[in-house]
Amino acid sequence: MLANGGHGSSIRTSSTCTALLRELEVLQCVNEVHSLCSVLGLDFGQTVGDVHPSLHGTQVEQSTNISNSTLEGLEQAILKLKIERKTRISEAKLFEVWNLMDSSKEERNCFMKITSIVEASESEITERGILSIEMIEKASAEVDRLAKLKASRMKELVFKKRSELEEICRLTHIEPDPSTVAEKASALIDSGLVDPSELLAKIKEQIIKAEDEVLSRKEENWLDKYNQSAWQCTHINLKRAEYARITIGKIPAIVDNVINKTLAWEDEKKTYFLYDRARFEVL
Template identity: 45%
Template sequence: MATLGEHKLYLKKDKGVVPLKEQLATVSPVLESLKCKKEERIKQFSDIRSQIEKIRFELSEYNDQGADPSSLAAEEHDLSMRKLNSYQTQLRALQKDKSERLRKVLEYINEVHSLCGVLGIDFGSTVHEVHPSLHQNGVEQSRNISNSTLEGLASTIYKLKAERKSRIHKAREIMESLCQLWKLMDSPEEEKRQFSKVMSSLILPEEGITSPGVLSEETIEKMEFEVERLTRLKTSRLKEIVMKRRAELEAICQNAHIEPDVSTAPEQTDALIDSGCSFLHPALLLYSHVFVFVFTSNVILVPIPPGLIDPSELLANIESQILKAKEESLSRKDIMDRINRWIAACDEEAWLEEYNQDPKRYSAGRGAHINLKRAEKARILVRKIPSMVDDLINRTFAWENARNKPFLYDGGRLISVLEEYRLSRHQKEEENRRYRDQKKLESILLAEKEAIFGSRPSPRKTSSLSRKANGYRPNGNTNGLKTPTPRRLSLGSATPELLTPRSYSGHNRYFGDVRRLSTSHLNFGDDSLSTFTSISGSEPESPSIG
């Protein structure tokens, strides 16, 4: 009873004298009950002690259970409920501690597993170094969850994260070089596809990289090998690549009508790549790494030791020039559009002058109405040319003031071309005015002669015949549909006394500095009479189109 913690025994007492055998018979059931109760209590203590010992060795530094916990002998001197409750409280505390530790261990193990997968490291050997029980295929209770195990897992995670960070930095540097080489070599998509998974992972933040094997040593070595292969190939294909980029630069400059940088001209880049001693422009001397002693001309002889020039720098210079050319082209777009409209208007003016020379332009032939409509539109457009030129000059001045440099068109300053065009057009109008005055004077003199000596063949008819013989002829096959071509036309012998003005189209000297701004676009030909016809209005206007 003392062992069970029960200090009172309640027995039924009789008033009379009870024989000893009867008393023994009365006590025996109670004694048997106490024995059963003691055995049950011992079993409870044994179970609780077994669970406590099992949790304790899981929390210990060494996972060596030794004897079976169920075989441990219970303390038989104190089997009270107070002691049992104390063990139960201790067991609940240990179970709670075990649950928290086990949760942490599982979190650490999962993180180690993920990091090992990304880095391509063997997971089993990694956790085995922390504690062998962590990689056993047993129940969860067999894992060691001691403080040293938790510290070991935390330290392993820290090392793996540091390794991941180092490999990410290395892989990104390699991938940057690889992308530059791909762009440089114009590599096909098939070559890039094998690294697409790595590229998509490296653009993510560090914690977001979870693809298995994406940062393995094998993957990084594969990337390094590809960089080495392309680097060797780049040296052999450098000239082709440089020429291709230079052609791209020239195409951009040609469309924008600007001069490309001569520092990367094909003859200089070829010499720079092929030889260690080249004729170089001063802008290329930054690649030579030598001092310059002579600045007497744009092309100088500079010795360059072989292998001292980095071809990538030369290509980077061309790429930089391409970017600058694109920016320059974008800034010139508004003015270039107006230049194109001006040139188109000059083309229409030239066509209109040739069209006005055709005596059959009002005939009822097939397609004549198309040319009539075009002529009406051309007259409207020609009247806008002076305002086009003025607007173009104002915009060009604004562009030059904003950028503090002249606006060059194929090497010549656009303002100079426009100013002389405007001056020559003014001279042309003055000459036309004098020509009309001369025609009026001639008509008056002719009328006076006819009044005195009688009528004679009209110079106007002779001039008309001359035009028919030498002037614009519509195409016979298309019956006037084809755009006329310019022809030389003279006034003939009917009016030898006329003062023939100098045509504006002869003033094309200022286009010497503008190579691709064609003089034919601006109505500069040898035909002077065509100019008079379109400006003076001597020919009748076209009839209205119903």
């Protein structure tokens, strides 16, 4: 009888341990569901209640149903919640929420939480409500607003650069590229057929080409002026050489004239005309 009593006690102890382990497993699952619901902004009570009403009791350790079906239901709920979390993380990252940093400081403060998930792993995303539908939709709307604002600013920049191109072309009598004319550029941007950044880059290339043409023309003008100046210098030098040749040709007559005047002076004065103690005629 003692042996049978001991065996029965062991069975009861084993059953108790199994039940406690199962209850602990269920409790761990419930805690994980609670954590996921918190991050996703979902109703925890409704989520676990859909698995089994007892899971939403105030005293879980006493009223929780720990059957296999309950445990399986919790595991399925956890799987669905993790898939939903993954989907929302992907959506948040797809929004390129880093664009929110273009907003003012006050606007950025509203989205600091969601911008923090861009570089975070799934296990690091635990803050309450950070992936709620409301937060995702709010971030999506803000990104859309910024995208429209950015497109508007890009259009203004495109028009400004186009005006700059046209002014350069006007001053240098160059015909600007018609592919980026303001009306056409505006229609392309509005239709979404072209990225404003690409259009802006194209206009900048056209400006560089126009400026290169201006520089090339300046170099040609400089060369023309240089050639003209060189010709003028040559002409002046030729004139100077001719003047020198004529002057040299006059020197002998000038010398003879000076000698004759010197001799006449000597005859008149009855003395020699000296220059540095030497007779001038001898010099």
